[in-house]
Amino acid sequence: MRVAVACDHGGFPLKATVLRVVQEEGHEPLDLGAYDAQSSDYPDYALKIGEAILSGKADRGILLCGSGVGACIAANKIQGVYAGVCHDTYSAHQGVEHDDMNVLCLGARIVGEELAKELVRAFLRAKFSQEERHVRRVQKVRKIEQKGAVQPKDV
Template sequence: MKIAIGSDHNGFNMKEVIKAYLQDENYQFVDYGCYTCDAIDYPDVAFQVASDIRKGKVDRGILICGTGIGVAIAACKYPGIRAALCHDTYSAERAQLSNNAQIITMGGQIIGTELAKKVIATYLNSSWAGGSERKVNKITAKEKEFIEKSTN
């Protein structure tokens, strides 16, 4: 499994800790930035991660900003992308089992790094098995409907 990881400046410190954790756990990952604590716009990173998941360049993503909310909203603008805000292990598990979320998001100013590691471990060790498939299919159908309306 190849994982994308990205953050804005508010999530930079947590991202660096999570990168070390992923390396220690032998996960293959790609760092999408940011690369310093200098201010950047989180949508730029979220859009790139979402785009590369859609293209199949990476399998799953981890996005971090101050609250995790902004990167979740931005990533979900890409058709077919489901990004879930997760600050606990139960949400991380359900993001995958119930919603087949390709991306989890977290707030670097909301939770600590040790909990973030547990959240990520739970998410990465959970696999979609068709849970809530009917509901996910409804979301996908509505998304397609909006796309078709916007192109006509």
């Protein structure tokens, strides 16, 4: 599997560890930056991850920022990207197995190096279950996405 990895300055301290784990797990890492700890903007890196996935250059992505939240919000604005912030191993694998998550978002200021390794492994080892109930739910999410922005009066 090809795995795109990107971060802003807040996620930079964990990026090398994440890239190493991706490779150790037998996958091909694609480093999309940032390449130093200079201040940078997480939406730019969310877009890089999304473009890599949508173009077929990557099968999944791992996006790092300080908390994981901003990167996750930005990534989920990209049609075809299904990102989740995961700071526990259950969510890291269950997000793939039940929700077909294709981007793992981590907060480098929240998780340490050892937990980050576990989270990346859980994410990479997981596969979408294809169980009918999960397929049905994911299809509903895709339908919402295709509809586009939902205004409060539409709900």
